[in-house]
Amino acid sequence: MLKYLVIQLDDTSVSFCHYPTADTAPRMISASDLRKGILFAMKENLNIQFVYPQRSLPDEYLSIIDSIDHTKIKPSTADDTSDADIVVIDGMEHAADVAWGSEQIYILRTGRARMQDIIPLIEHIKHIIKRLNIVITDIDTFTQHDFTTYAEVLHKTGEIVEKEYLAGNAVQINLLTDRMMLTSMNNCNAGHETLTLAPDGQFHICPAFYLESPDESCGDPENGVSIRNAQLYRLDHAPICRRCDSYQCRRCVWLNRHTTLEVNTPSHEQCVAAHIEREASRLTLEGIRRIGEFMPDVTIPEIDYNDPFEKHNNW
Amino acid sequence: MDYSIKETPESWQEGMAKNITFIVTKDCQLACKYCYLVGKNTKERMPWEVARQAIDYILDHEQDFPEESVIWDFIGGEPFLEIDLIDRICDYLKTEMFRRNHHWFDSYRFSFSTNGINYHEEKVQRFIAKNREHLSIGITIDGTERKHDMNRIWKVDGAERGSYADVVRNIPLWLSQFPDAGTKVTISSLDLPYIKESVLHLYALGIKEVNINVVFEDVWQSGDDRLFEDQLMSLADAIIDNDLYRHYACSFFSEDIGKPMDSKTDNGNWCGAGRMLAIDAAGDFYPCTRFAQYSLREKKAIKIGNIHDGINQNRLRPFLTLDRCTQSPQECIDCEMASGCAWCQGENYDAAETSTVYQRATAICKMHKARVRANNYYWNKLFRKLEQMGEERPQSKLTTVKC
Ligand code: SF4
Ligand code: SF4
Numbered sequence: 001m002l003k004y005l006v007i008q009l010d011d012t013s014v015s016f017c018h019y020p021t022a023d024t025a026p027r028m029i030s031a032s033d034l035r036k037g038i039l040f041a042m043k044e045n046l047n048i049q050f051v052y053p054q055r056s057l058p059d060e061y062l063s064i065i066d067s068i069d070h071t072k073i074k075p076s077t078a079d080d081t082s083d084a085d086i087v088v089i090d091g092m093e094h095a096a097d098v099a100w101g102s103e104q105i106y107i108l109r110t111g112r113a114r115m116q117d118i119i120p121l122i123e124h125i126k127h128i129i130k131r132l133n134i135v136i137t138d139i140d141t142f143t144q145h146d147f148t149t150y151a152e153v154l155h156k157t158g159e160i161v162e163k164e165y166l167a168g169n170a171v172q173i174n175l176l177t178d179r180m181m182l183t184s185m186n187n188c189n190a191g192h193e194t195l196t197l198a199p200d201g202q203f204h205i206c207p208a209f210y211l212e213s214p215d216e217s218c219g220d221p222e223n224g225v226s227i228r229n230a231q232l233y234r235l236d237h238a239p240i241c242r243r244c245d246s247y248q249c250r251r252c253v254w255l256n257r258h259t260t261l262e263v264n265t266p267s268h269e270q271c272v273a274a275h276i277e278r279e280a281s282r283l284t285l286e287g288i289r290r291i292g293e294f295m296p297d298v299t300i301p302e303i304d305y306n307d308p309f310e311k312h313n314n315w
Numbered sequence: 316m317d318y319s320i321k322e323t324p325e326s327w328q329e330g331m332a333k334n335i336t337f338i339v340t341k342d343c344q345l346a347c348k349y350c351y352l353v354g355k356n357t358k359e360r361m362p363w364e365v366a367r368q369a370i371d372y373i374l375d376h377e378q379d380f381p382e383e384s385v386i387w388d389f390i391g392g393e394p395f396l397e398i399d400l401i402d403r404i405c406d407y408l409k410t411e412m413f414r415r416n417h418h419w420f421d422s423y424r425f426s427f428s429t430n431g432i433n434y435h436e437e438k439v440q441r442f443i444a445k446n447r448e449h450l451s452i453g454i455t456i457d458g459t460e461r462k463h464d465m466n467r468i469w470k471v472d473g474a475e476r477g478s479y480a481d482v483v484r485n486i487p488l489w490l491s492q493f494p495d496a497g498t499k500v501t502i503s504s505l506d507l508p509y510i511k512e513s514v515l516h517l518y519a520l521g522i523k524e525v526n527i528n529v530v531f532e533d534v535w536q537s538g539d540d541r542l543f544e545d546q547l548m549s550l551a552d553a554i555i556d557n558d559l560y561r562h563y564a565c566s567f568f569s570e571d572i573g574k575p576m577d578s579k580t581d582n583g584n585w586c587g588a589g590r591m592l593a594i595d596a597a598g599d600f601y602p603c604t605r606f607a608q609y610s611l612r613e614k615k616a617i618k619i620g621n622i623h624d625g626i627n628q629n630r631l632r633p634f635l636t637l638d639r640c641t642q643s644p645q646e647c648i649d650c651e652m653a654s655g656c657a658w659c660q661g662e663n664y665d666a667a668e669t670s671t672v673y674q675r676a677t678a679i680c681k682m683h684k685a686r687v688r689a690n691n692y693y694w695n696k697l698f699r700k701l702e703q704m705g706e707e708r709p710q711s712k713l714t715t716v717k718c
Pocket of ligand 2: 240241242244245246249250251252266267270271272274275308
């Protein structure tokens, strides 16, 4: 069931996820489509997340946006991020300029080249922030060497997080702490629980689908949602993922389509990355539990594979 | 007492052999009206160098092909148009499998599906003599002359000319070399009135095994299911009344079809796409020939690699994890007659609303149900006859032919 509507205010709105921010000419959603999207969300009881571009919006837009309860997602490079609920740092190179605080959630988009920088960054902000979501943007092209580095980075980050938890600071780093708190899948769910209204006034599975294939719309606010083969965006129609317990995994249906040509089938790389995160979470949780009880309902069993597909012959 | 129904023999190394198909040419002498190959042409012939590189890639990666045996399949168009290339490929395969001490050496077959037109030619016959122990060859003949010539016509300008006479003259030679060989018959809407006469005709030609199926495409007209059922019942009468069941088999009749299926224990995929490998003239790899562009009406080809970069394992994952229920609509999952209702992954993909192999095409639904009714009639009648003759009821045996 749909729960969230992402409204991409501009073609160049910042990416908060795996896809790159578009470097095309800016194109804003029309004020009338914006109003229609808000009305649709109100009638369907959807939470709205507005995704902002770097440049400022006209006042007319700001007042339309203000007419509804919502979440603001803004790039860290925007003129004013003080009212953002979520601040996106679109590349490690922008991290040094961020005015970190405890009121906002941060999303850091970074690739393999700067993975190592995650460790000093977390050391630096661990007492300031409440939550950081890290998106590794080029996971689909990771090599064995990259995975080894990723595991090392998460292991070291896990040690930092463990110390913080033991000292009473429950800082959240999605790649490590989400799995420690989950008892069922918590994925992106684009196309199932989340839909995007794009600047063309049409619904799309997520901004990535819109930017890549703008002609493949799935309805609009006036005529409603029409997703063809909608069941394939649900977990129960994903033969590998429904057997998996890397509950923190993004399960990016856009990356799936890229790598395997099917939205319901993840690549080997996506699974391995998620299982490296799962293993780092397991060790971190184990460390925290040495001192006392923590999230007693959660179990992260030790497993002998890092891609559930390896087991498909036994299903 | 030993029962006396001819069983459809299992295919060679069933379930244990890797099927590797060389699409050696996209050309054919015929222009069959039901041919699913929408992109046939005379230009795309596999160069020797491509074939050699494909073989080298496959044999170099022995660990990625752990199957006990291999079936090297050659298709077209008409594969025997490229007999020189095929001969060279087979020689190279034999030499290389031996030289590398490959686990497939001595556990391989060369397999052909041919229109039979140049079967008698010297080059083809020389090839057959050379590889006889490792060959399986199927000649396609659709039945009686009028039935065969309705669809299987020569590719010529001007007046339509059927190919029956050119094929049937090679049947005795073929059966003398492969006495247990079967033929494949494909039924489309216009063929329905001729099913009975065609199967009986093939039996009369000496072909003991007729593997027959209705096309998966959405071609069925209103009333076709009734016509189909009537034809099959009439065929059932002829087979039983004339004791043909003792020596001849027809894949339409199978004791195990038409039952409900458990969504957990009986959830396998029907077709072998992705477990097979097909290679075309450009050196591209496909999960099955039906995913090459010349087989697709609506969709883009699904390539899973090529001879230079190898197999992209990510592209194989959807095929290898496909199960029955995930791709089926609820109606199929709940169906009381589900078992034996087939699908072709390639047709599913081509007919799907989006670019996916996870949407099962159900155009054959009413035809399957008609088949099940006629099939029930067949077995009830046959068992009663056997019982009255004092023969034992045979063990249940699934004789449906999978693609
Ligand atoms: S499908 Fe989900 S995870 Fe993937 S890019 Fe879109 S929003 Fe992000
Ligand atoms: S790790 Fe792989 S199988 Fe598990 S949820 Fe993620 S993508 Fe799916």
